Amino acid sequence: MALTTQVTAAGTSSPGGEERRRLYRRILFAEQFRYALLVAPLIIYLLVFYIYPVASMLVQSVIGEDRLTLQHFGRLFETPVYWRVFMNTVWLALATTLICLALAYPLAYTMSRASPTRAAVMFALVLLPFWTSILVRSYAWMVLLGRNGIFNDWLSRAGLISEPLNLLYTPFAVYIAMVYVLLPFMILPLYSVLRSIDPSLLRAAEGLGASTQQIFFYVVAPLSKPGVAAGCLVVFILALGFYITPALMGGQRDVTLAMLVAQQLDMYEWNFAAVLASLLLFFSLVVFLIFDKMIGIERMFAR
Amino acid sequence: MTRTSVREVSGASRTGWLTRNLGSVLLELVAGLVMLFLIAPIIVIVVVSFSSANYLSFPPPGFSLRWYVDYLNQPGWVHATILSIWTAACVTVIASILGTAAAIGMVRGRLPAKRLLNACILSPLIVPGIVVAIGVYFFYVRIGLIGSPLAIIAAHSALAAPFVVLNVSATLYGFNERLEQAAQNLGATRWQTFRYITLPIIKPGIVAGALLAFVTSFDELIVALFVSGTGAVTLPRKMWDSIRFGLEPTIASVSVLTIIVSVLAFLSAELLRRRTLRMMARESGHAA
Numbered sequence: 110m111a112l113t114t115q116v117t118a119a120g121t122s123s124p125g126g127e128e129r130r131r132l133y134r135r136i137l138f139a140e141q142f143r144y145a146l147l148v149a150p151l152i153i154y155l156l157v158f159y160i161y162p163v164a165s166m167l168v169q170s171v172i173g174e175d176r177l178t179l180q181h182f183g184r185l186f187e188t189p190v191y192w193r194v195f196m197n198t199v200w201l202a203l204a205t206t207l208i209c210l211a212l213a214y215p216l217a218y219t220m221s222r223a224s225p226t227r228a229a230v231m232f233a234l235v236l237l238p239f240w241t242s243i244l245v246r247s248y249a250w251m252v253l254l255g256r257n258g259i260f261n262d263w264l265s266r267a268g269l270i271s272e273p274l275n276l277l278y279t280p281f282a283v284y285i286a287m288v289y290v291l292l293p294f295m296i297l298p299l300y301s302v303l304r305s306i307d308p309s310l311l312r313a314a315e316g317l318g319a320s321t322q323q324i325f326f327y328v329v330a331p332l333s334k335p336g337v338a339a340g341c342l343v344v345f346i347l348a349l350g351f352y353i354t355p356a357l358m359g360g361q362r363d364v365t366l367a368m369l370v371a372q373q374l375d376m377y378e379w380n381f382a383a384v385l386a387s388l389l390l391f392f393s394l395v396v397f398l399i400f401d402k403m404i405g406i407e408r409m410f411a412r
Numbered sequence: 413m414t415r416t417s418v419r420e421v422s423g424a425s426r427t428g429w430l431t432r433n434l435g436s437v438l439l440e441l442v443a444g445l446v447m448l449f450l451i452a453p454i455i456v457i458v459v460v461s462f463s464s465a466n467y468l469s470f471p472p473p474g475f476s477l478r479w480y481v482d483y484l485n486q487p488g489w490v491h492a493t494i495l496s497i498w499t500a501a502c503v504t505v506i507a508s509i510l511g512t513a514a515a516i517g518m519v520r521g522r523l524p525a526k527r528l529l530n531a532c533i534l535s536p537l538i539v540p541g542i543v544v545a546i547g548v549y550f551f552y553v554r555i556g557l558i559g560s561p562l563a564i565i566a567a568h569s570a571l572a573a574p575f576v577v578l579n580v581s582a583t584l585y586g587f588n589e590r591l592e593q594a595a596q597n598l599g600a601t602r603w604q605t606f607r608y609i610t611l612p613i614i615k616p617g618i619v620a621g622a623l624l625a626f627v628t629s630f631d632e633l634i635v636a637l638f639v640s641g642t643g644a645v646t647l648p649r650k651m652w653d654s655i656r657f658g659l660e661p662t663i664a665s666v667s668v669l670t671i672i673v674s675v676l677a678f679l680s681a682e683l684l685r686r687r688t689l690r691m692m693a694r695e696s697g698h699a700a
Binding site for chain 2: 144147163165212216242250258259367
């Protein structure tokens with residue numbers, strides 16, 4: 110910062126020597142101390158109401174009767190059910206991410222090439238669901254897919270079915286709603302990257318005789334990699350820990366890790382709930398760190 | 413790139429044009445369908461909320477405000493709404509004050525372990541909601557705060573603070589510190605400098621952060637599910653309970669009201685952020 114450099118410059122160049130330099134250093138320290146005092150309240154607040162609770166929950170997973178133990182983690186291997194839930198969660202997150210990418214890319218690409226007015230309208234239409242709460246968006250799909258819901262109403266009025274179809278509480282419902290909820294998280298980073306590609310690069314490629322497909326695969330696609338990575342990371346991490354949508358719309362077989370945590374809590378199995386939550390946290394952090402090594406984190410939070 | 417040169421158009425039949433531009437046409441078609449997929453469910457909810465029918469039907473047989481009246485006539489819904497609003501208001505105040513101070517310290521100061529501090533502050537954005545929820549649930553059970561609005565306020569403030577920090581930091585990065593030095597050279601105290609120079613400049617960032625903090629709390633469900641007990645039923649919690657019971661159109665009318673609140677808050681925050689970016693661009697233009 111400017112003030113600091115001014116002071117140090119004055120301090121070193123002055124003939125006054127050691128004592129004066131020490132004084133300046135003290136002033137600088139006082140300055141930094143004030144900044145630390147500004148950060149401290151939030152950090153203390155987070156320590157008390159967020160970090161300590163989560164940390165002690167993690168500790169709960171290794172607490173036995175009177176000593177530390179790994180027996181609660183051992184329960185993970187007692188039945189294959191937990192393994193199935195874990196795989197189900199990872200698979201759901203992975204599939205959601207890939208479907209989102211497949212749907213988001215054409216839309217983001219079209220948006221990035223649309224006229225400013227059209228792009229603005231499309232952008233607003235992407236933001237509207239993005240800004241709507243996850244609960245409301247899940248409810249919307251329940252209204253569409255429910256037994257007395259709108260799709261069944263249409264189908265029976267068209268005479269196509271005599272009995273309402275069971276669309277809700279199936280894997281299909283979970284997938285469609287998860288994709289729906291997470292799609293904007295994929296579109297926004299993709300769009301921001303695609304929009305920032307310099308159009309003169311495309312014109313240059315065209316001038317050199319590249320076909321539309323070649324321009325896409327050799328110019329646009331490689332340049333959009335950071336957006337793809339950012340979108341995939343956000344969607345995958347959010348999907349891993351998803352609770353609301355699968356809990357509302359899934360059947361008894363579509364249990365995810367987050368739902369299992371809640372179930373164990375309801376059964377007063379606190380230690381085991383803590384084990385599962387630690388697992389979920391650990392897994393999310395690993396995914397996050399892998400992506401962080403590949404691309405910077407900071408830009409991802411530009412919500 | 414719809415590259416249809418004159419030669420191609422004049423020389424080819426209509427079907428020839430279609431095969432040559434099949435890629436572009438398909439692309440537009442897919443984009444249109446995805447757009448429809450994004451927007452249709454929300455339109456359905458809005459329309460259903462104005463339905464006059466007892467059952468879910470689209471398009472509805474007629475329109476009325478009965479589900480909004482129904483919402484207002486049920487004390488449970490009204491209480492939940494009031495609780496959510498004042499909880500979110502408290503969260504906004506706490507998160508804005510703590511977040512603004514922290515952002516100034518983080519951006520200006522050269523603190524030890526800055527990366528770690530930053531990770532702590534921003535971590536609520538990546539830690540899965542359910543993990544935070546059961547962490548604070550254990551904590552509140554131990555100190556006997558389950559079912560108290562205080563429990564929700566305390567937890568939501570931690571989740572909302574990162575948004576304030578991010579938005580205020582963004583305004584601080586584009587800030588010309590010479591303005592503050594000038595004020596101090598002219599004899600302003602630290603507080604006066606902050607009050608009359610710094611605060612007005614970073615105010616858009618604070619307001620944008622505060623708005624996002626408000627929605628974060630207003631729409632938050634997972635923590636509320638676990639800690640609200642029976643005494644502090646917020647609006648999302650009440651919606652959750654009703655949805656599990658049945659899909660009555662009253663929930664659609666409540667949904668529309670919450671959509672309006674979130675969209676207004678997000679939209680204002682977004683406009684503020686754009687204005688800040690424009691101002692910063694102009695500022696750096698002057699400096700250059």
